[in-house]
Amino acid sequence: MDDETPLRGRVYGTDHDDTHPGPRPGCVYCELVGGPLDGLLLDVTGWDTEQLADGAVLATGIGRYGAGGRACYGPRPGDPFRWDWAGDTP
Structure with missing residues (x-):
């Protein structure tokens, strides 16, 4: 997301009791769309173009x-900063 777009929501991997579970300045995020992690933000700061193109397989218990x-x-x-759910895997 560019610096002009205000992000809201919880970042994937933050604890539910974290006092600041939202996006942090200076970080780059992708919004997860659909599936069990819908609406969460994934911190992709420092990921290269190939890593971003590959997407991610993220641990979830839900x-x-x-x-x-x-x-x-x-x-x-x-829209490379909105990542769509492609299914679950064991």
Whole structure:
């Protein structure tokens, strides 16, 4: 997201009791869309172009496979900072 776009929401990986679970200045985020992590922000600060194009497989206990499962997300064509859910994997 560019510096002009205000981001809101919780960052993936922050604790639920974190006093500042939202985005931090100087970081780059992708918004996760759909699936079990819908609405969370993923910190991709420092990721190179190839890593961003690959997307991510993220640990989550609330997906189809429960504890130990993972949710797959990838960049949306034309909007690389919105990552769409592609399904869950064990």
